[in-house]
Amino acid sequence: MYTQSMDTMGKDGSPDADSRPKAVRSTEEMLLQQRFDARIDDGDFIEAKDWMPENYRKTLTRQISQHAHSEIVGMLPEGNWISRAPTLKRKAILLAKVQDEGGHGLYLYAAAETLGQSRDQLLDALHTGRAKYSSIFNYPTLSWADIGVIGWLVDGAAIMNQVPICRCSYAPYARAMVRICREESFHQRQGYDALLTMMRGTEAQKAMVQDAVNRWWWPSIQMFGPPDDQSPNSAQSMRWGIKRISNDELRAKFIDATVDQARVLGVTLPDPELKWNEARGHHDHGPIDWSEFWRVVGGDGPMNHERLAARVKAWDDGAWVREAASVHARKQTAPAAAAAA
Ligand code: BYC
Numbered sequence: 001m002y003t004q005s006m007d008t009m010g011k012d013g014s015p016d017a018d019s020r021p022k023a024v025r026s027t028e029e030m031l032l033q034q035r036f037d038a039r040i041d042d043g044d045f046i047e048a049k050d051w052m053p054e055n056y057r058k059t060l061t062r063q064i065s066q067h068a069h070s071e072i073v074g075m076l077p078e079g080n081w082i083s084r085a086p087t088l089k090r091k092a093i094l095l096a097k098v099q100d101e102g103g104h105g106l107y108l109y110a111a112a113e114t115l116g117q118s119r120d121q122l123l124d125a126l127h128t129g130r131a132k133y134s135s136i137f138n139y140p141t142l143s144w145a146d147i148g149v150i151g152w153l154v155d156g157a158a159i160m161n162q163v164p165i166c167r168c169s170y171a172p173y174a175r176a177m178v179r180i181c182r183e184e185s186f187h188q189r190q191g192y193d194a195l196l197t198m199m200r201g202t203e204a205q206k207a208m209v210q211d212a213v214n215r216w217w218w219p220s221i222q223m224f225g226p227p228d229d230q231s232p233n234s235a236q237s238m239r240w241g242i243k244r245i246s247n248d249e250l251r252a253k254f255i256d257a258t259v260d261q262a263r264v265l266g267v268t269l270p271d272p273e274l275k276w277n278e279a280r281g282h283h284d285h286g287p288i289d290w291s292e293f294w295r296v297v298g299g300d301g302p303m304n305h306e307r308l309a310a311r312v313k314a315w316d317d318g319a320w321v322r323e324a325a326s327v328h329a330r331k332q333t334a335p336a337a338a339a340a341a
Helices: 003-011 022-041 054-073 075-079 088-113 119-127 144-167 171-199 203-222 234-239 247-265 290-300 304-317 319-340
Strands: 275-277 282-284
Touching: 054 075, 054 088, 054 119, 054 234, 054 304, 075 088, 075 144, 075 304, 088 119, 088 171, 119 304, 144 171, 144 203, 144 247, 171 203, 171 247, 203 247, 203 290, 247 282, 290 304, 304 319
Parallel strands: none
Antiparallel strands: 275 282
């Protein structure tokens, strides 16, 4: 897996890293580490074949794969409404959006694979509960308004979090995020547009939107992760340029942007303590229920069981497709291999 450090040594014809005395190896590694740190300090991008510290690789594999899992689990709550969309236009838009999420999962799994783990290994971690996915997708979608609110708040929070990842120090992740962010911004606007339509409708439609906002507001602002002083990964991820803006700063920016959008929409955000604080230059807000967040992250949210069961079933049901694809791939390469031999 760490062939690039061996490649570097191989260029000058020196012996393979593993055959060197330990002290020489560690000096070499120290130099590689220093060069890596200097590149990070200079704002350079790291490519898949570049040397990187083991923990940088592990942190990225964790974050990118969890991000990928969130995309494909995130297809479930919305997919649930494709057959019940109120008009053909809304149905076509929702279908396209859910397909986009599947595409985002693919780009992200591909980016995670460049770090050395196979897609099967990453998915096995999801299916066996060893890998996380975003807490937000463990809540049910009870009405059509939930679909609009997911677009507005959940995709809105996702964009706020993901735009800075376009500048992440790991280039394959940063590149994937550029395209994802463009699509997410369409997702956010379609959600807001669906809600605007409902807010111009009947009293029952307006009440449905307000009810959805009440249920999704707090889980949406929890999406940014725990407060900075309780976020074990933040300091190192900021040092490595994986994270560019902290959990709390992103949450504050999201709340500030959303307050005005809520006013235009004509809904009330369910937080009586939400108030502009001139001195801080941000809104103050009421207490966030972190015990609920950790309970959901730990597997005990309203929909955790259903979400994971749906993913495992999709994987099991798709076994024949994977099998057929591998047989086809073997048949395609077999004649070439035979000719070469
Ligand atoms: N849910 O030290 P921290 C989407 C975990 S997809 C669950 O701050 P970090 C969309 C965290 O993993 C949205 N777990 O961690 C898709 C860590 O546990 P581990 C997904 C969470 O990584 C379809 C622990 O708590 N977006 O938008 O520095 C349709 C301590 O946290 C959550 C991404 O994945 C959470 N909300 O920061 C529509 C973006 N928050 O792993 C929309 C990429 C924290 O150490 N990811 N945890 O066991 C990130 O930016 C960062 O990973 C996070 C967390 C800000 C999420």
